[in-house]
Amino acid sequence: MLLQQLINGITLGSVYALIALGYSMVYGILELINFAHGEIYMLGAYFGIIFFGFLTVLGVTNYSIFLSLILTFLLSIMFCSAYGFTIEKIAYKPLRNSTRLSPLISAIGVSIFLQNYVMLTQGATDKVFPNLFGARGFYFLSIRMTYIQLFIIIVSILIMIFLRLFIRRTKIGKAMRAVAQDKTMASLVGINIDTIISITFIIGSALAAVAGLMVAMYYGLVNYFIGYIAGIKAFTAAVLGGIGSIRGAMVGGLLLGLVESLGGSYISGEYKDAYAFVILIIILLVKPGGLFRKAELEKV
Amino acid sequence: MHLLEFRNISMHFGGIKAIEDLDMRVKENQIMSIIGPNGAGKTTIFNCITGLTRPVKGSIFFSDVNIVNLQPHEIARLGIARTFQNIRLFKEMSVIDNIIVAQHCRTSSGIIDAVLILRKFRLEERIIREKAMEYLEFVGLYDFANTMSGSLPYGAQRKLEIARALASEPSLILLDEPTAGMNPQETVQVMELIEKIKKLGKTVLLIEHDMKVVMGISEWIVVMDHGVKIAEGIPEDIKNNKLVIEAYLGKEY
Numbered sequence: 001m002l003l004q005q006l007i008n009g010i011t012l013g014s015v016y017a018l019i020a021l022g023y024s025m026v027y028g029i030l031e032l033i034n035f036a037h038g039e040i041y042m043l044g045a046y047f048g049i050i051f052f053g054f055l056t057v058l059g060v061t062n063y064s065i066f067l068s069l070i071l072t073f074l075l076s077i078m079f080c081s082a083y084g085f086t087i088e089k090i091a092y093k094p095l096r097n098s099t100r101l102s103p104l105i106s107a108i109g110v111s112i113f114l115q116n117y118v119m120l121t122q123g124a125t126d127k128v129f130p131n132l133f134g135a136r137g138f139y140f141l142s143i144r145m146t147y148i149q150l151f152i153i154i155v156s157i158l159i160m161i162f163l164r165l166f167i168r169r170t171k172i173g174k175a176m177r178a179v180a181q182d183k184t185m186a187s188l189v190g191i192n193i194d195t196i197i198s199i200t201f202i203i204g205s206a207l208a209a210v211a212g213l214m215v216a217m218y219y220g221l222v223n224y225f226i227g228y229i230a231g232i233k234a235f236t237a238a239v240l241g242g243i244g245s246i247r248g249a250m251v252g253g254l255l256l257g258l259v260e261s262l263g264g265s266y267i268s269g270e271y272k273d274a275y276a277f278v279i280l281i282i283i284l285l286v287k288p289g290g291l292f293r294k295a296e297l298e299k300v
Numbered sequence: 301m302h303l304l305e306f307r308n309i310s311m312h313f314g315g316i317k318a319i320e321d322l323d324m325r326v327k328e329n330q331i332m333s334i335i336g337p338n339g340a341g342k343t344t345i346f347n348c349i350t351g352l353t354r355p356v357k358g359s360i361f362f363s364d365v366n367i368v369n370l371q372p373h374e375i376a377r378l379g380i381a382r383t384f385q386n387i388r389l390f391k392e393m394s395v396i397d398n399i400i401v402a403q404h405c406r407t408s409s410g411i412i413d414a415v416l417i418l419r420k421f422r423l424e425e426r427i428i429r430e431k432a433m434e435y436l437e438f439v440g441l442y443d444f445a446n447t448m449s450g451s452l453p454y455g456a457q458r459k460l461e462i463a464r465a466l467a468s469e470p471s472l473i474l475l476d477e478p479t480a481g482m483n484p485q486e487t488v489q490v491m492e493l494i495e496k497i498k499k500l501g502k503t504v505l506l507i508e509h510d511m512k513v514v515m516g517i518s519e520w521i522v523v524m525d526h527g528v529k530i531a532e533g534i535p536e537d538i539k540n541n542k543l544v545i546e547a548y549l550g551k552e553y
Contacts, residue, residue: 169425171404178390178401185388188350189468190376190405 003143005261011149013257014156018211019234020249021163022204028180028244029200032103036087036110038231040080040205044212045222046118047076049127065132077209084205085198118224126223129216152214159210160250167246172199229273236280242290251291303328303472303503309358311344318344320527326505331498333506333514336524337547342507343385346474350382351375362472377405381465382474387457391450395441395460398449399432402467432467439463439493455486462493472503479510491517515539
């Protein structure tokens, strides 16, 4: 039972971690809480359904499910990245030199817009993602693990390793860290700030797309409102780990998934969604900087 | 030949005239100092050159290119680097990464190369690291390559800032009070360092309060007061200039 819930929690937590990374990366660079990020995740799920359906019509799924999935992931990532890129250019960039509250409100506006946009174009009812893996799974040390759970955990871990290497090792990763620490200084060593901000949004959106698509595969159902709750939970995960910290977002996401899963089975499943917010309140009271960030004074 | 030329530059902040109608020329491969009391507009000059503030009037030519309307990163890529009066390192990055970030504006591997970890990318990474170590050696920080730059001692942080400025391969390097807060021994080291930088063929523009440093290494001095250039010349002339003595140096000189 405990081990079983751990597996469920890690699965859920991996998804939260992927979304939380997007929040954290954007916050690290712009000090903006991108409330539209949850909507990108929701779009990822919808694009998954749309493109998978499209490939089914074309007959690619009959040829190879594996190939169709890869194509679906790639297309979904591309479209979500384009959305993320565009949102930054339209809704945040013009407000970059205004007060901190303005882009935040703009973000909430984008979020509401995208929800309604999807509701109008896709309908308010649940959409179904075809059940590819079925409920098939395997037993490992008396724990039952479905293939889709295994898939989610492995993909998430690979992405996180890759992201960490990217940020530590590559030119762009280093430029991102430099921009996060001091934008002016970064521009003075020749880094184009606008490009780095765009890349950050593109990467964050790509991660959200993967998360959304995997959740669509996991639960099979998608509606226009899933981005809201997932977004807030991932935000909690980012705060829990220390917003702005990449490692924090990963750990925070996993912890939150575990708490929800364990709380849901040992305390009460009714309050599943409340645990995230209880954690948020406790963290803000006890350790407002999060687990991986020194408590800092508010920048003026 | 003039590497940098100010033509009629004015910069106002609200009603305050930080710089007023400034004409100034910096000769190639020269060490030139800007001096003047606090609020004379020295740092504003640096901010105008590097694109952090846009002058309200006039033009700045760098190698015959007007850079007034360029973005800071574009100006950096043209070959101008600077340091700050209050040190601005990337504190949460290692010493060598601070250098590497600055080198990147001169490297060619793009995102695709990095993602594919192509051979070109790997090779370039190795060359960059070796080159970065050379810059560290140049300023005497070779042994600190993997230290977090925020935990370096104060004097070493200043040197790292200079090394980082050099790493973007500028032809003009702007140093804003590089000896501020340093002890006499460190000050001498920095003076030697500046002369070494000149020997690399670079042009150095210096803001400095320490008269020993200014008179010791400058080949040309521009004196600012309340946003206006009140004198310029070789150190000997500046020392004896009446206006300068009144405005700045005091009776000691």
